[in-house]
Amino acid sequence: MTKTLAEIQKYVDQLVKMGEDPEEFSFWLAVYETLPDDIKVELGSNMESEVKELEQTFQPKPTVATAT
Amino acid sequence: MFWQKPEKPPKAEAPEIPPGSSQPEANLNEDPILKTETRAAQGEDPQAGLENIAAMKENHEQRANIMAEKSRERASMFGKVDAWMTSSVKKAVGPQLAEKIDDVLGWIPFYDPAKHLWKAEVMWQETWKDKKLSAGEKASRMAQSVALSTAAKAETMLTIMSGGAESIVKKVLFKIGGNLVDHGAESLIEASERREIDPQTQNFMNKTGAWSKENDEKHPGILKKLAEKFLPSQPQPAAAGA
Numbered sequence: 001m002t003k004t005l006a007e008i009q010k011y012v013d014q015l016v017k018m019g020e021d022p023e024e025f026s027f028w029l030a031v032y033e034t035l036p037d038d039i040k041v042e043l044g045s046n047m048e049s050e051v052k053e054l055e056q057t058f059q060p061k062p063t064v065a066t067a068t
Numbered sequence: 069m070f071w072q073k074p075e076k077p078p079k080a081e082a083p084e085i086p087p088g089s090s091q092p093e094a095n096l097n098e099d100p101i102l103k104t105e106t107r108a109a110q111g112e113d114p115q116a117g118l119e120n121i122a123a124m125k126e127n128h129e130q131r132a133n134i135m136a137e138k139s140r141e142r143a144s145m146f147g148k149v150d151a152w153m154t155s156s157v158k159k160a161v162g163p164q165l166a167e168k169i170d171d172v173l174g175w176i177p178f179y180d181p182a183k184h185l186w187k188a189e190v191m192w193q194e195t196w197k198d199k200k201l202s203a204g205e206k207a208s209r210m211a212q213s214v215a216l217s218t219a220a221k222a223e224t225m226l227t228i229m230s231g232g233a234e235s236i237v238k239k240v241l242f243k244i245g246g247n248l249v250d251h252g253a254e255s256l257i258e259a260s261e262r263r264e265i266d267p268q269t270q271n272f273m274n275k276t277g278a279w280s281k282e283n284d285e286k287h288p289g290i291l292k293k294l295a296e297k298f299l300p301s302q303p304q305p306a307a308a309g310a
Binding site: 018039053054057058 | 139
């Protein structure tokens with residue numbers, strides 16, 4: 001399913017905050033609405049999964065229980 | 069690749085201690101163990117501190133790998149966008165005009181025009197800051213040529229295409245390059261006619277992709293042709309006695 005430009009913008013904001021290159025994403029934002037649907041889906045999926053994967057790196061790892 | 073992994077800072081080397089001399093006085097602020105002990109005295113678990121540092125390092129590498137992988141995926145999408153756009157344009161205009169599109173696309177690199185023009189503009193500004201007026205003037209003119217020729221390509225396509233491809237070209241090329249487009253008429257024609265180009269300018273053109281020997285040989289005079297087609301013609305001098 002294709003994502004809206006607003007959704008893509010939200011992913012871009014998150015990715016830039018997490019250290020991604022804003023210059024590259026300015027290109028994708030500029031052209032997004034003109035892309036064919038299959039590329040929109042692919043791009044949206046790419047950004048969504050990157051956000052999720054990067055967010056996971058911020059999650060604290062489960063602590064190992066120590067023997068008492 | 070758009071994202072580059074930052075280089076790791078060089079490891080600090082341990083200071084050499086001359087034989088027979090005493091150990092240097094420990095620096096509480098620099099020694100990681102003493103620092104850890106200080107933390108321990110403040111109620112922190114020293115082992116946890118070391119584990120945190122290791123975890124942060126691992127996280128950093130993990131994040132860099134994720135970004136690089138996703139960036140590679142997006143880079144491959146550039147190719148798909150270009151192929152889709154070219155294909156849809158050719159279908160719309162038919163084989164005869166499609167051949168003309170091949171000519172124009174073959175001469176000027178299409179990939180990532182935003183970065184292409186951005187580099188041209190930065191180099192143009194830096195040249196002026198250096199006050200190297202003769203070389204700078206040439207370089208600035210070439211920068212304008214880059215913008216103009218890129219926009220000219222877009223203009224060529226806009227005149228013959230239809231459908232969604234029009235908006236992608238308009239947005240990507242015209243919007244970004246518009247601020248430089250107004251200045252390049254003279255330099256565009258000069259560039260097409262002049263073959264004596266100083267090394268700095270040649271290097272600039274090679275870096276920005278504005279010029280290559282192969283392209284010049286493949287499409288002789290295309291710059292001039294583009295200029296004639298898209299630039300406003302010079303006002304003709306009034307006839308004598310009029």
